[in-house]
Amino acid sequence: MSQDDTAPGQGSSPETPRRRGRKRVRTRGQRIRRVILVSALVLVVAAGGTAWWFWSHLNGNIKGVDINKALGEDRPEKLPTSGQNLLVLGSDSRAGAENKKLGGAVGVSGARSDTALVVHIPEGRDKAVAVSIPRDTLVTRPDCTKGDGSTVAGKDRVMFNSVYSQVGPACVVKTVEKMSGVRIDHYLEINFAGFKGLVDAIGGVNIDVKEPIHDKKTGLNVDAGPHKFDGTESLKFVRTRYSLSDGTDLSRIGLQQQFLMALLKEVKSQDLLGSPTSAYKIANSATAALTTDDELASLTSLAKFARSMNGVDPDTMETVMLPVEYDKIDHNRVVAVKSRADALWKAIREDTPIPESAKKSPALGQG
Structure with missing residues (x-):
């Protein structure tokens, strides 16, 4: 019998008060x-x-814009073979001390859409086409509803990038749909000042500079050849214009297209699973620079959409500029070459190859 049991002859059960009150020793x-x-x-x-x-x-x-509500029902039909179409805008407020050094400053309310791409992703999503719309293109702006609910009457011969600053992103989508007949499925806006952090987070972007750039306005001075740009240099690169061979905005479009493709390639090459810290830095910078339509304005929706595009290779993405010529009234502006633009948009709508003639712009001396 153990030391805790009662003495012989007492006949007590082990369940005595003394037993129940005993403190258990762990x-x-x-x-x-x-x-x-x-x-x-x-x-x-x-x-x-x-x-x-x-x-x-x-x-x-992530900031969201209710594009569908603003556009209503007066939109191009969604064709079963049209794949996915995104309108990607690179907006540029140039507010703040640093931006004053990079080509002038305007207030945040005067932000401009310096880059506009209609990105077409065919069914199967193993390739893509990006169509640039020059910011100086004269377009017909349709009747639009602003974010505060007020309406703005349509107007002919307005500069394309003024639509964003004067009326807002939903009107840019509506303008593109009216001029192209292409149903825009999603809207994605990248703030150029914001992507400076993204470029730094991924460790820089490799760019093969086609011609020497010595730009007094932005302060970018690089020779032709391969370079790895950090965030500040990248911002200067996409804003460079006057130091290029022809000094036009059409040449700057080429730089912006080149940069965006290089950025996509660099992001895709990152080992995000191997470095959670880097993954968070990249995701934080990317989401801070983004404004999307409401359907994409969450990590879940963006991640799902990104996974669906995983097979698209930036190296095989075709970049095309809307075929334009200089306006006969205002030589500082361009207008779409109707027959070629119509052929381009028709190919996008019907998911067919783009005719070679639709890839050439007289404004660039391309027959």
Whole structure:
């Protein structure tokens, strides 16, 4: 009988008050296991809280625009063979001290759409076509509804990039749909000042500079050949214009197309799974620079869309400029060459190869 049992002859049951009140003594092994269990629970809760904070923070970075509500029902038909069509705008407010050094400054309310791409992703999503619309193109702006609900009457012969600053992104989408007949599925806006952080987060972007650039306005001075640009240099590169061979905005479009393709390639090459810290920095910079339509304005939706485009290779993406010629009234502006532009948009709508003639712009001396 153990030391805790009652003495012989007392006939007491082990369930005496003394037995029930006895304090249980834990072994050293039990204490260690309990500490490990509590510590594990704390780590799980902390990790879960941190993951939730990261997710919530990144999700909150993304700004959404209700394009569908603003456009209503008067839109091109969505064809079954049309794949996916995105309108990608590179906006540029040039507000702040640093931006004053990079080619002038305007207020945030005067932000401009310096780059506009209609990105067509065919069914199957293994290739893509990006059509640039020059910012100086004269277009017909349709009747539009602004973000505050007020309406703006349509107008002929307005500069394309003025639509964004004067009326807003939904009107840019409507203008593109009216001029092209292409149904825009999604809207994606990248703030040029914001992507400076993205470029730095991925460690720079490799660019093969086609001709020497010595630009007094932006301060970019590079020789022809391969270069790795950091965020500030990249911002200067996409804003360069006057130091190029012809000094026109059409030449700058070529630089911006080249840069965006290089940026996509660099992001795709990153080992995001191998470095969670780098992945977060890249995601934080990317989402902070983004404004999308409401359907894409969440990490879940963006991630799903990105996965669906995983087979698209930036190296095989075809870049085309809307075929334009100089306007006969205002030689500082360009207008679409109707027959060629019609052929280009028809190919995008019907998901067919773009005719070679639709890839040539008289404004660039291309017959």
